[in-house]
Structures are given as structure tokens and as C-alpha cells.
Amino acid sequence: MDLFQLETFLAVAEERSFSRAAARLHRTQPAVSQVVRKLEEEVGEVLLERSSRDGTLTAAGEVLREYARKMLNLRGEANVALGELRSLHRGRLNLAANEYTCLCLLPLLDEFRRMAPQIKIAVQRSLASRIADEVLLHSVELGVVSFRPDDPQVRSIVVYRDDLVLVVNPRHALAQTGAVTIHQLGRENFIAHNVPSPLRQKVIQAFRRHKTPLNMGVELPSLEAIKRFVAMGNGVALVPGLTVRTELAAGSLVRVLVPDLQFERKLRLVHRKQASLSHAALAFLNAVESFAARNGDPFCFHVEKNG
Numbered sequence: 001m002d003l004f005q006l007e008t009f010l011a012v013a014e015e016r017s018f019s020r021a022a023a024r025l026h027r028t029q030p031a032v033s034q035v036v037r038k039l040e041e042e043v044g045e046v047l048l049e050r051s052s053r054d055g056t057l058t059a060a061g062e063v064l065r066e067y068a069r070k071m072l073n074l075r076g077e078a079n080v081a082l083g084e085l086r087s088l089h090r091g092r093l094n095l096a097a098n099e100y101t102c103l104c105l106l107p108l109l110d111e112f113r114r115m116a117p118q119i120k121i122a123v124q125r126s127l128a129s130r131i132a133d134e135v136l137l138h139s140v141e142l143g144v145v146s147f148r149p150d151d152p153q154v155r156s157i158v159v160y161r162d163d164l165v166l167v168v169n170p171r172h173a174l175a176q177t178g179a180v181t182i183h184q185l186g187r188e189n190f191i192a193h194n195v196p197s198p199l200r201q202k203v204i205q206a207f208r209r210h211k212t213p214l215n216m217g218v219e220l221p222s223l224e225a226i227k228r229f230v231a232m233g234n235g236v237a238l239v240p241g242l243t244v245r246t247e248l249a250a251g252s253l254v255r256v257l258v259p260d261l262q263f264e265r266k267l268r269l270v271h272r273k274q275a276s277l278s279h280a281a282l283a284f285l286n287a288v289e290s291f292a293a294r295n296g297d298p299f300c301f302h303v304e305k306n307g
Contacts, residue, residue, distance in 0.1 A: 001039055001043065003071065003075055004035070008036060009036055009039055009061075009064065010069065010072065011024050011032075012032065012036060013068075018033055036048065043064065045060035046060065047060055085280075088116040088119055091119045091280040092122065093112075093121050093142075094124065094140040096124045096131045096134050096143040098126060099222055099224070100240055100242070101146060102123060102125070103243060104162075107299075111288075111290075115287055116280070127195070131143035132149040141278060142270065144267060145267070146197075146199070146265050147268075153272060154272065155272070155273040155304075157304070159288055159299065160300070161266055161297065164238055164261060164265065165238070165244060166180070167248070169231055169253070170253070171233060172233070175256070177256060179258070181258070182210040182260045182261065185236070186207075186212040189236070190214065190216045190235055191220060192238075194219035203238060203263075218235065223239055223240075227247055231252045231253055236256075268304070
């Protein structure tokens, strides 16, 4: 049985007449009778008393009428729910980010929440190296990464430009220098992030090219811990600029320029290239593009081409 058959049967039951049901459904009476007969054949029960002229239901017809009403009501509820999704009055947006890239998301999520406050947002913390795979596995719709994924099934959109900065405690000897060379940094103790990353390898290679030791005396599991440890007066650190804006503005950390370590980082939103994104995800991308157009650098919205 299908919903059309149930709708026709319910019209006959409610109108208590094949002719009135046909008029209600804008069909001919023979067509309505044929649909009801086919439904009876499929369920294996007589649903209407043929000897009665007022469309009296059999016991089987009474049972089916209740289920028909429930199923048609569910169809109506489903249509309403889909309409709410389209109008962003309900829905869910699932994203993946790590400790660093989540900071880039905050102003974008703030923008989106103002536009669609009814949408539930869930940001899943993940290792950067796994985020593209989680997108492809449908664990999340969107991810934020600091590198361009190699997989051709993933579309990437550059949304933020960041740089690597050297930070020290305000009382550190380098705090007043303004700028230093890599050779000068060979005498410093670095507080490092213990999570491998392409940027970490670039820094290591830069020190090797300059034949300068990179002394990573302490390795910590989070950028927040690194910032706090350096602010306490322990060594120096190379961190993404986005992560220390608040500390630099407050004066708890000081930035020192290193001309030999000018590394730009592009943060990207990624999603499945062939995916039919949800209404919430599409609206979020529109919000990001609009936010970038209004605010400009370091925010942007640039879809990268594969290859």
C-alpha cells in the first residue's frame, strides 16, 4: 500500500460516499473505486461494506482507518519538518576542528547564530590529520584545517590567513629587541607543542638550514598550556598569531619579529566535494562568505581548485 491509496480510502471513509470522495480528490468515481479495490487486494481484507450505500467500514476498515490517519499525519509532520529545515527553524550543523582552528570558527559561528539561532551547532574536537577523513566518512559535514587536503574528494575553502609568531614574557631579554635572527634563537629554550604538524617540520628545517640548534626543552599538549608557561617566564614559543591575540593585547606576552621565520598559515573549511550539503551547512557557508566580505583580511572566502 502507498500513501495515495490510504488517502483515497480515508476520503471515502470520511465522506461516507465514493462520489463525494471523488469530488474531494478531483478524480472520477470509477478511479476512486479502483484504488480502493486494489488496496483491499493488497491487504487481503474487505474494507467497505458493499451492501451499504453510506460507505460503512468493515472491522478491517476501522482498523486501517486509524493507521491511515496516523500515516498521513506523519506525512504532514514530515513536510512541516522539511520546511523548517529549509527555513532554518530547525536542524543541526556538525563540524570538526582542533584547539587552534576552533578559534577561527568562533566569530563565524557568532555570525551564523545571529542569522539562524534555532540551528544546533556541534563542534567536534579532532586531530587536524584526521579531519578530512571524518568529513569523507560523514562523521561531520564541515571541518577546519590548517593545510590543504590531498584527497580530490574534498573541497577546501580558505577562510582565514594567519602567521607564526614568537612570543616571550614581558620581562624576557628579547622583549625589548623588536626583532631577532634564527642564530640568536639558538641560545633560547623553546616551549613546544608535542603534536606533530607540517608547520613544526618547517620550523625544524629552517633551524637546520641556518645550522642553529633548536632547543625544545619542554613540550606541552596544548597551545593554552604553552602560552601560560611562557607568560610565567619559562622560555619562548612559536605559536599561531590567532591564538595569542588576547595575550598580546593584554601585555601578558610580547611578540618578537623573526624575519627568517615568516610562515603564513591558511585556515580552510573543508567538505565532501560531491556532497549535498544540508540547508544548515549551506547557510553557514553563505554566512562565512558574507562575514569575510564585510570584515576583510585576515578573513577571506576563496574556493581552492584541485590540482
